[in-house]
Amino acid sequence: MPRGRGRVPERLRAAPAALVLALPLLLGAGPGGSGETIPLTGREPGERLDVTLTRLVDPADATAAAAATVDNRLVAVRFRLENTGSVVYKDSPASCAHLLDADGRRFAGLNTDTTAGAAFPETVTLDPGGTTEGFVTFHLPDDAALAAVQFALNGGLADDVGQWSLS
Structure with missing residues (x-):
C-alpha cells in the first residue's frame, strides 16, 4: 500500500533517480497509507488541486477491449482530484x-x-470546488518493483510535484 508523501522541488526534478526515490525520507515524510492528500499548484495563477491517492491495484487486469494491446503487467492507481x-x-x-x-x-x-x-477521461474539467475520481494505468515490465507515484498539474510539467512512496 502507498506510504509516505512529499513534494519534489523544481531543482530536483532532473535529479538522479536514487535521490528522487529517497526524497520523501529527506523531506521528513512519515509513514502513512492510501488516502493521503497532497495540495499542488499549477503554472497559472489560481491553479490549485488537492490530489489524493486512494487505491493501488497491482496487477490490474485489462478489460476485454484493452486486452489485445497489453503485453506486460498493468498497475492502476486511483486518484481523487479536488479543485x-x-x-x-x-x-x-x-x-x-x-x-x-x-x-x-x-x-x-x-x-x-x-x-x-474506469480510467479518467482524456480531459477532465473541474470548476472550483469540483471533485472527481478515476484511475490512471501504467504498463510495466513484469519484474518491475514499484517505488513511487508522482503527480504534477499542467500535463506533468508544473514545478510542484506530489509524490507517494510505494516501498
Whole structure:
C-alpha cells in the first residue's frame, strides 16, 4: 500500500533517480497509507488541486477491449482530484501522473480501462470546488518493483510535484 508523501522541488526534478526515490525520507515524510492528500499548484495563477491517492491495484487486469494491446503487467492507481483553486482545472490526469520503479525507470500514465475501474477521461474539467475520481494505468515490465507515484498539474510539467512512496 502507498506510504509516505512529499513534494519534489523544481531543482530536483532532473535529479538522479536514487535521490528522487529517497526524497520523501529527506523531506521528513512519515509513514502513512492510501488516502493521503497532497495540495499542488499549477503554472497559472489560481491553479490549485488537492490530489489524493486512494487505491493501488497491482496487477490490474485489462478489460476485454484493452486486452489485445497489453503485453506486460498493468498497475492502476486511483486518484481523487479536488479543485481548490480559483480557476477552472482542465487537464489530462494520465499525462500528469508517473510511476517510478526501484531501478529508477519512469513510466507515463495512460487512459487504459482495467477491471479495477474506469480510467479518467482524456480531459477532465473541474470548476472550483469540483471533485472527481478515476484511475490512471501504467504498463510495466513484469519484474518491475514499484517505488513511487508522482503527480504534477499542467500535463506533468508544473514545478510542484506530489509524490507517494510505494516501498
